[in-house]
Amino acid sequence: MKYVNDFSVAIAEQLEGVLSEEDIKSIIEVPKFDQQGDLAFPCFVLAKKLKRSPVEIAQQLADQVHYPGFEKVVADGPYVNGFLNKQMVSRDVLTTVMTQDEEYGSYDFGKDHNIVIDFSSPNIAKPFSMGHLRSTVIGNSLAKIADKCGYSVVKVNHLGDWGTQFGKLIVAYKLWGDDDKIQADPIKELLELYVKFHEEAEKYHELESKAREWFSKLEAGDKEALNLWEWFKGESLKEFSKIYQLLNVEFDSYQGEAFYNDLMDETIEKLHQNGLVTTSEGAEVVNLDEYQLPPCLLRKSDGATLYATRDLTAAMYRYKTYQFEKSIYVVGHEQSLHFNQLKSVLEKGEYSWAEKLTHVPFGFILKDGKKMSTRKGKVVLLEQVIEDAIRMAKENIEDKNSNLQDKDEVAKMVGIGAIIFHDLKNERTSNVEFSLDDMLRFEGSTGPYVQYTHARAKSILRKSEVKSDTSGIEGLTDDYSWPVIKSIEKFPQIIVKAFEYYEPSQIAKYLIDLSRDFNKYYANVKILNDDEQLESRIALVRSVTIVLKEGLRLLGIKAPDNM
């Protein structure tokens, strides 16, 4: 923030080169407690250099530093604490936000660069699990954040539409399948077939080899196998698109694994030319000893290609097609090794863009402390959870605001907002225990809390006569508006942080903080009071709505004006 610059310049003036302005800037921090001021300069480093007591130095600096942007500068033990001029800063911040509106916090450092984000990527013929939800909402949010930073974003849904599971499914279908049942509820039926297959396969091992047989047929282009595959895929996509519509997620490409089938030989051939491929135990592999990694398998001893081959092919295809600056994979953290191998193979092959690949892992959703397993049918269906959330949101509306218009529309925004926010508020990499109660909570640090804060603020704006105009903003000096102002001022930095760490949770946490600050303000200050600061207070409220709405948008959540 620019006030850090001002502070470091003011301090640098007094130090006569003992520390550079850059150094000072990097030392400056935000005090832990409000009463300690807005910016602090700890004097420990200086004490060492000057061989004097830090307390003494702080005292001297505090007496000498003067800058019109500060109300006062005081020494507090070994710290020099600066108190910003509230009137001036608040006027600046509010004017900026209202002028820039939804562009506030936007950057253009990503201009003219493409980012490919691979996310969601559900498996065909399997239900859309909570795990896929994580990939979907994280990826979707990262796409919006990257766009906010100026990048051109390509959102890729790398569908799991190929692999031996289709062999299993075909076998199961032929043995126990019922067309009518599948038509009626495809995902559920296909899942049951899949689960049944694994149950039966434990007793009758020949099922496994039958499945491999059918998958080979599929790869060879067998008519019957292909038709079944098309059918399963079509039904699955119908189901998925329902969910994407609810979550308001869109993709630029649905090129899944099957798309790369014809390019696989070419990939292996290229790697051969680079001299990377060796044969081991009948399989074609790339040795990665120098990276301290196990070898990467490209082709099984029976001639079939593997997951790694497909991902290598996809990476090459994407680089050729999009010339990406970054290629991000939002995939569960259990696949870290796979992506390390992927990157290492490309590095070894001297593909200069290998370093542009980034695996953005996330922890999984646990059930009773363990990973959920599709094979055993131990999954919680996302669609069910979404329905529950919307229904509960509706009940809340009937209960608290039954005169509301568009109840169903708002219930949808709130219910889904709760689910998405719940998923994004925690650090990506931590595993989370599945808890329906937590997901459907609308109080405390939740999406609906932020939405509610936004709706209250909007409600005030509807009641005020003040025009959306910056000329009357004089600035605010009270204690309750100050945390709100400082919070609003931080928004642009939060976006950069969220982008650099690939962490939407940074934004989610920020929105909770801002909402809390604003709710305190709301509870303690009469906003619609006709005095000379009315326009400034309204500007504050308006700025809060702008930031909350934009922040929620970056998470993929809608902000109703009324709830």
Next chain:
RNA sequence: GUCCCGGUAGCUCAGUAGGAUAGAGCAACAGCCUUCUAAGCUGUGGGUCGCAGGUUCGAAUCCUGCUCGGGACACCA
């Protein structure tokens, strides 16, 4: 066995370039709606930051060892 994550309040988690007195939400208890939406606000209780060393003026944060939990480790994706 090797490698990668993680262990902070009863529960879920913040604390990301080492800094002042350890922070929220939930749950529990006690308050606040004739005034801008109570999905809110205010207060109370609750902690050997997994354990032990080390580096430092200063460690929840960095290093080492141990321990517990999860994950990955060649023909699945």
